[in-house]
Amino acid sequence: MAKNPxxxxxxxxxxxxxxxxxxxxxxxxxxxxxxxxxRPVVLENVGMNDRSDWGKYWVIEDEDWxxxxxxxxxxxxxxxxxxxxxxxxxxxxxxxxRCGACADKCHYFLGSGDPMNMPxxxxxxxxxxxxxxxxxxxxxxxxxxxxxxxxKNALKQLWYYMFQCSxxxxxxxxxxxxxxxxxxxxxxxxIMNELGMNIAWVQESVSKCIHTGNHLGLQPQAYxxxxxxxxxxxxxxxGITFEPTFNRKGAEILFVTPSGDVFADPGIFTLAGYLMLFxxxxxxxxxxxxASEGGDFGYFTANEMAKRMNGKIxxxxxxxxxxxxxxxxxxxxxxxxxQYMTTWHGxxxxxxxxxxxITGTKFExxxxxxMVHIMEFVADLIKHNKLKLxxxxxxxxxxxxxxxxxxxRGLGLxxxxxxxxxxxxxxxxxxxxxxxxxxxYCCGSGSGLNASENMELRLRGGFPRQNALRYVADKYGxxxxxxxxxxxxxxxxPAAQYWNPDVGVTGVCELVANALIMEGEGERTxxxxxxxxxxxxxxx
Amino acid sequence: MNLDKLLxxxxxxxxxxxxxxxxESYPSETVEFFxxxxxxxxxxxxxDISEAVGPLFDELLNGNNQKNMFSLLDKIVRIRAVQDFxxxxxxxxxxxxxxxxxxxTKKDIxxxxxxxxxxxxxxxxxxxxxxxxxxYMKCREKIWEIKLDEFKKRPFFVEGEARCLSYMVRQEQGxxxxxxxxxxxxxxxxxx
Numbered sequence: 001m002a003k004n005p006x007x008x009x010x011x012x013x014x015x016x017x018x019x020x021x022x023x024x025x026x027x028x029x030x031x032x033x034x035x036x037x038x039r040p041v042v043l044e045n046v047g048m049n050d051r052s053d054w055g056k057y058w059v060i061e062d063e064d065w066x067x068x069x070x071x072x073x074x075x076x077x078x079x080x081x082x083x084x085x086x087x088x089x090x091x092x093x094x095x096x097x098r099c100g101a102c103a104d105k106c107h108y109f110l111g112s113g114d115p116m117n118m119p120x121x122x123x124x125x126x127x128x129x130x131x132x133x134x135x136x137x138x139x140x141x142x143x144x145x146x147x148x149x150x151x152k153n154a155l156k157q158l159w160y161y162m163f164q165c166s167x168x169x170x171x172x173x174x175x176x177x178x179x180x181x182x183x184x185x186x187x188x189x190x191i192m193n194e195l196g197m198n199i200a201w202v203q204e205s206v207s208k209c210i211h212t213g214n215h216l217g218l219q220p221q222a223y224x225x226x227x228x229x230x231x232x233x234x235x236x237x238x239g240i241t242f243e244p245t246f247n248r249k250g251a252e253i254l255f256v257t258p259s260g261d262v263f264a265d266p267g268i269f270t271l272a273g274y275l276m277l278f279x280x281x282x283x284x285x286x287x288x289x290x291a292s293e294g295g296d297f298g299y300f301t302a303n304e305m306a307k308r309m310n311g312k313i314x315x316x317x318x319x320x321x322x323x324x325x326x327x328x329x330x331x332x333x334x335x336x337x338x339q340y341m342t343t344w345h346g347x348x349x350x351x352x353x354x355x356x357x358i359t360g361t362k363f364e365x366x367x368x369x370x371m372v373h374i375m376e377f378v379a380d381l382i383k384h385n386k387l388k389l390x391x392x393x394x395x396x397x398x399x400x401x402x403x404x405x406x407x408x409r410g411l412g413l414x415x416x417x418x419x420x421x422x423x424x425x426x427x428x429x430x431x432x433x434x435x436x437x438x439x440x441y442c443c444g445s446g447s448g449l450n451a452s453e454n455m456e457l458r459l460r461g462g463f464p465r466q467n468a469l470r471y472v473a474d475k476y477g478x479x480x481x482x483x484x485x486x487x488x489x490x491x492x493x494p495a496a497q498y499w500n501p502d503v504g505v506t507g508v509c510e511l512v513a514n515a516l517i518m519e520g521e522g523e524r525t526x527x528x529x530x531x532x533x534x535x536x537x538x539x540x
Numbered sequence: 541m542n543l544d545k546l547l548x549x550x551x552x553x554x555x556x557x558x559x560x561x562x563x564e565s566y567p568s569e570t571v572e573f574f575x576x577x578x579x580x581x582x583x584x585x586x587x588d589i590s591e592a593v594g595p596l597f598d599e600l601l602n603g604n605n606q607k608n609m610f611s612l613l614d615k616i617v618r619i620r621a622v623q624d625f626x627x628x629x630x631x632x633x634x635x636x637x638x639x640x641x642x643x644x645t646k647k648d649i650x651x652x653x654x655x656x657x658x659x660x661x662x663x664x665x666x667x668x669x670x671x672x673x674x675x676y677m678k679c680r681e682k683i684w685e686i687k688l689d690e691f692k693k694r695p696f697f698v699e700g701e702a703r704c705l706s707y708m709v710r711q712e713q714g715x716x717x718x719x720x721x722x723x724x725x726x727x728x729x730x731x732x
Contacts, residue, residue, distance in 0.1 A: 016564050032622075104577060109570075110582075111584075111622075111623075112623055113623060114623075118569070434579065434581050435581050455687050456623075456683065460622040463619065467580075467584035467588075468581050494690065497686055498679075498683070
């Protein structure tokens with residue numbers, strides 16, 4: 001064979017991305033990563049700045065974003081206001097030394113490999129504008145001090161990446177200064193709201209929640225009908241008939257849960273769990289069709305909106321004259337309740353310190369905001385032997401537990417769900433240590449990013465969690481992933497379909513309901529999903 | 541000695557270079573991270589790439605078992621199918637090996653006349669690229685299936701405008717919009 005030097009030269013493949021300073025990179029907005037923008041009408045519906053006064057409907061992939069003439073002024077004025085109002089924001093803008101401890105902790109960075117998703121760099125998008133527009137050093141030294149001016153490209157970059165952060169706060173666990181990077185995202189989003197730049201998935205939910213009481217837009221009759229449908233299922237599968245009450249004045253407890261539990265699969269089976277549990281206990285409680293949402297998508301838009309949406313829970317508690325509030329399995333709801341609610345509305349003197357009517361346990365941790373997490377409540381019941389349980393009914397399941405971000409990092413709820421699961425299931429396996437408890441990975445779809453159009457973002461963001469799940473699925477044959485968050489229950493099944501097609505997703509209360517021995521129940525051959533227990537194989 | 545034996549001898553070097561050239565298809569800051577973080581749960585992408593590449597190389601040299609190759613490629617391409625790569629970039633991981641092998645064996649092939657062996661091996665690599673394309677399409681179709689599922693599951697009343705009756709009546713009567721001039725009959729204005 002003749003020597004063929006050209007042959008060797010003919011293969012010149014280079015897939016190396018371009019090098020250079022991140023400030024110079026033009027933002028490359030990709031479909032599958034961003035969420036659709038909010039329609040002006042849903043912003044207008046709730047009295048927020050919409051874009052209808054200056055531009056047409058906003059198309060993300062267009063070169064021109066149809067910004068108003070005074071966009072820069074509006075942005076900077078809002079940012080100035082927020083820097084004055086929120087001391088934390090100013091501190092977080094000033095003190096980061098760019099040590100990089102947070103850099104490799106973000107699931108979006110780990111899944112995408114895009115360095116702009118390193119929390120430090122994502123925050124730097126806003127911080128560089130802060131330096132360039134608000135500090136003397138930045139104004140004089142410019143890029144040398146990591147500063148830049150607010151330009152249209154900078155705004156696009158900021159928008160693109162602020163909606164690639166699920167505010168899960170994993171990065172802040174590792175920050176030696178305690179900077180809450182999620183809060184920088186929260187501030188960044190609120191500033192951009194000033195220009196009407198939020199996403200449809202968040203704003204549609206906000207608008208619906210303001211007008212109907214829940215994100216799904218379920219009106220009272222539909223809300224009740226959804227619960228009625230579940231009661232029929234319980235009648236079929238458990239053999240028990242009962243009727244819970246709605247909007248009942250004088251009940252001892254108001255129960256609030258995310259509306260995802262009332263409608264979406266598999267959250268609806270968690271709701272069946274609540275219903276059965278409360279019926280079994282004979283709890284004096286009521287559902288509300290007005291405070292029919294525990295979650296707070298306003299939290300992903302602006303502080304005032306979050307406060308407005310959250311207020312309905314106390315409004316309803318006051319109107320119904322209940323003693324305290326019990327909350328269902330939800331994610332960011334618990335960060336809002338635990339860290340914001342009393343600041344917004346407190347002191348809450350029209351409610352009492354929560355006491356379990358079954359065990360007499362005082363929930364002192366809930367003294368201020370008067371809301372108890374369902375897991376604390378159930379763990380306490382089990383501890384006092386108040387539930388008759390048959391964990392062997394869950395024997396076909398090998399369960400692992402995903403610490404939902406906000407209950408774990410925002411509320412510190414680590415042991416209660418595990419205690420409950422271990423009491424209702426015989427096969428429980430932990431995922432690797434650096435992927436659970438306070439180091440838990442996000443499902444990839446938090447903070448209003450669980451739209452469908454950004455599926456690639458969700459799937460890659462969910463990869464670190466799914467990678468840990470794959471490990472226990474391979475090693476122990478885990479086939480069920482339990483979690484305590486409605487967004488998890490909506491977001492983990494698609495992610496599992498892609499990465500772990502043999503693993504199903506469940507709420508913890510569903511597991512409790514299946515193990516619960518109720519008085520007068522029929523023969524339990526089917527689980528509450530209606531599948532025959534003996535032959536059921538879960539799938540996402 | 542044939543080319544396969546020569547490559548088997550150089551396996552560690554070639555696999556190492558292959559892993560690195562896959563890493564280098566990511567931005568430079570990410571490459572550093574992929575190289576240095578050894579914990580597979582802290583660096584899932586880097587770990588999956590480095591775990592799959594060695595066995596894939598063995599498979600190309602010896603086994604050529606389609607099923608094994610498919611599942612090894614799946615580990616790498618499934619990730620790239622949801623990352624920022626164009627389709628060509630997602631499957632190019634296999635193509636990178638061609639260049640490495642040519643560079644590494646250039647001297648030996650010229651002297652020993654392994655050229656035919658090389659062509660034969662490259663055909664196997666070409667076949668592997670086609671498999672990578674199959675994996676890629678399978679993943680992309682799955683993504684669309686998931687998207688479609690979600691749209692189908694979405695309740696009809698989530699779409700369209702918020703259906704608050706009092707709000708809609710006010711709208712019709714032209715009495716103010718949203719909460720700016722809202723009567724607050726829904727009680728969402730102030731808590732206390």
